[in-house]
Amino acid sequence: MIKKSLFLLIFIYFLALFQTSFLFQFNFWGIVPNYVLLFVVFVNIFEKPEGKIGLIAALFGGIFMDIFSFSSAYFFGFYIIIFLLVYLIMRFFLRNYVQVPIIKQI
């Protein structure tokens, strides 16, 4: 758990850096995907129902996006709330309505 969390911390740190310094320059028809959010969604899809990795990923994702987004229009914590909300909504739907049996869950 600690190992996974540490890995997530480092990975999301670099992913957020990439997102805000490198990947934002590649837009698709004017839209820049939020790769950190996509990663958090990805982690949550393949997480075990009782696991906490999804929550940690959402938390780290939100924190690093808050740190590395330079827009003063958003208050600090904006991304954390969004990511946690995404986590909760996904959790709710995945637990109650969806199962992902194909790939071995994290």
Added chain:
Amino acid sequence: MRKLFILKYIVIFSLILAIFVVFNLTGFSKNIKNSFYSLSSSFQEELLETGNNASNFFGGFLNSGKIKQEMDILIEENQELLSRLVNLGMLEQENTFLRSAIELEKNNSFKLQPVRVIGKDISRDSILINKGSKDGILSDMPVITVQKLLVGKISEVYEDFSEVILLTNKDFSLAVQIFEKDIYGVAKGEGSLGLYIDLIPKDKEVIAKDIVLTAILGGIFPEGLLVGEVQKINNSDVESFQKAIIIPFLSLEELDELLIINDF
């Protein structure tokens, strides 16, 4: 149990929110951001530059159609602007010419009509101008430049165009005088842009570089129009008059806009 679960989440969320409020209000979030920026700045700069280069590179491919379209539009605009520039240049040239013509008309008692050369025939020492009988052009009217250089006279008049024979035409002759000297003669065209003065009395001294002007004697041309410069004198003992070879001032290449003297 479920209620307790929901309550737990609500409490956690409220706590997180409270922390954010404190962070934002106290400015502690700025300290956090600053620490992370210091830690990542060098790496971030590299990433930004690499991303920029890569984006430009791939953007070129992705937007090639758009760039091509923009380039086509720019080329079209450029051509249109060039065309306008040329038109403006022509208008400016015409304006300068007309101003000079008005000035010339003011300084002399000529009644002038501006015309444009539309054809040149060097072999016959003649040119075609864009005005004819409709515009009141008549045969034998003198044709000059804005600089008061004699070009020739109208030889043939059509409805909308006229032919002008240059003063170097073989059929052309006119009375001339040497500037500041009381010497008169008859200038005759030799063809091929050549000109000479005949009938210069033997006792008169004409030298090279003397300026030749039109004389009033002929009646066709006003007095004082520039004709050319004496190049060489032929003073043969056998002949009763002197001859002088003239270099005409007019240059066929530069004949573009001319003036017709309607009345003087």
